[in-house]
Amino acid sequence: MDFLKEKGFTDLEIKEIIDNNYENVLTNLNANQSNVLEIVEYLLNIGIEKRTIKEIFMYQVGLFYKTKEEIELSFDEYELESVVKSLNYDPDSVELIDFI
Numbered sequence: 001m002d003f004l005k006e007k008g009f010t011d012l013e014i015k016e017i018i019d020n021n022y023e024n025v026l027t028n029l030n031a032n033q034s035n036v037l038e039i040v041e042y043l044l045n046i047g048i049e050k051r052t053i054k055e056i057f058m059y060q061v062g063l064f065y066k067t068k069e070e071i072e073l074s075f076d077e078y079e080l081e082s083v084v085k086s087l088n089y090d091p092d093s094v095e096l097i098d099f100i
Contacts, residue, residue, distance in 0.1 A: 003033045007040045013054050020058040038068040047084040055091035
């Protein structure tokens with residue numbers, strides 16, 4: 001998961017992500033690094049805070065099994081500013097987004 005350092009994650013944050021996921025999940029994320037990095041970049045660009053992204057990795061990791069395009073399409077269904085505020089306030093609210 002060291003590839004997350006490219007997006008500013010610290011060793012401690014990466015350790016937390018690793019400690020809160022099963023080995024098969026980590027294997028999948030590592031195998032799909034480029035997709036994961038595209039999603040992280042997109043989330044950062046729209047205003048999702050890094051700490052929120054870390055929480056999503058830890059508790060809602062299924063988001064990273066989507067493609068960036070699927071996430072963009074799903075987010076386009078909502079008022080983006082509201083989604084960003086909601087996710088930054090409570091990362092678990094990602095469950096409320098109807099992903100394609």
